[in-house]
Amino acid sequence: MKRNKIVAMFASVAIFATTSAFAQTGPDEIVKTAATSVTTVLKSDPAILGNAAKLKELIESKLLPNFNFTRMTQLAMGRNWAKASPEQQSALTKEFQTLLVRTYSGALSNFKNNTIDYKPLRMAAGETDVTVKTVINQANGQGIPIDYSLEKGADGSWKAYDIIVAGVSLVTNYRDEFNTVIRDQSVDALVKQLQSKNK
């Protein structure tokens, strides 16, 4: 019994190693794999929604590796990115990531027994920036479209840099908010606000 577990563990490590070595997984597959791995856990263990620490761990292990948070923060900062020092940039990236993980954990509790449809991906050869479209089906007949924008990095792996929920882009939303804070105050004030929000 125990040996089987160890074998399975090694096998999964080996599979993981090969996929990352080739790093040729398509963007639509990345979205599907990540989403499925989270929803499977939610369905088999719904109690996890009440356990903030476990939920955070689930998101950090299954979803975070597929996001490029530096790129996200840079896009959300827009023109203000260049005005921030490298220290401010890394502080912003760190806090923004924490905020998004927290928000996402909160949003998951609304997921319940909904299903996800994955729309076929239209992608030209050599494309390095694509949008993967999905729809969350709700019981009331109103599907929530969720699009993921992914970019191909120098290492050939696809990473998401924006999520668009029902037409509302997360990056654009935060760009407006960041802009307001920086316009009225400063980059440092923005870092402080994010930090206190995350406390």
Place this chain on the structure above:
Amino acid sequence: MSRTFTASRVRFGAIASVGVLALSGCASFRAAAPGDPLEPVNRGVYSFNNTFDHYLFKPIAKGYDAVVPNLVKTGVSNVFQNAADAQSVVSDLLQLKGAKLGDDLGRVVINTTLGFGGIFDHASALGIERGNEDLGQTLGYWGIGAGPYLVIPFLGPSSLRDAIARYPEGLYDPISRLSSVPVRNSLMGVRAVDARVGLFPAEALMNNAALDRYTFLRSAFLQRRQSLVLDGKRPKDE
């Protein structure tokens, strides 16, 4: 004498500036553009609405949500949604969107008859999607920009275009057409409470996510409306 003169000049100035605002609003099509020249006024109305919501509206909605059984709440929501689907038919027609017109007509017919006046949403169970159109979107479809962002007292986020579209749309709102005034007014009240309850999840999400709720809501509202006008396509898709 001089007072009337000043008053009329002020009025003219106000009209002219609203006109200029409307034009400059129409010129900018990008969803990401703040498009909020009235921000100081809007923020004032926003904070008024929040106070009203905090002390009166939200407690009522919470009470309703806690007391009324889920089955009844769903039925009530469905009835109002059925009325909205009927209004959507008009906008489908005005935009010559045949597929949506068929869906919305089918939904209203099925839900009004088999669903007992809309209490049961059989159409969704059959997989017929909502067209989800309104008059503001219709104006947008025909090329009219959102104009400046507006926060309307008691009602919340809107735009000049959408606010103007509300009036004619109200003329063919099945609920406001009811002849009995007490019935009509209570139904409108329940509809508002039902809509408020529907916002609870989004509100919780916003409170988690937003640094500045006013900006968060404005950006989300303007992006969402733009997306509805484009039927889910993004400017980038073309």
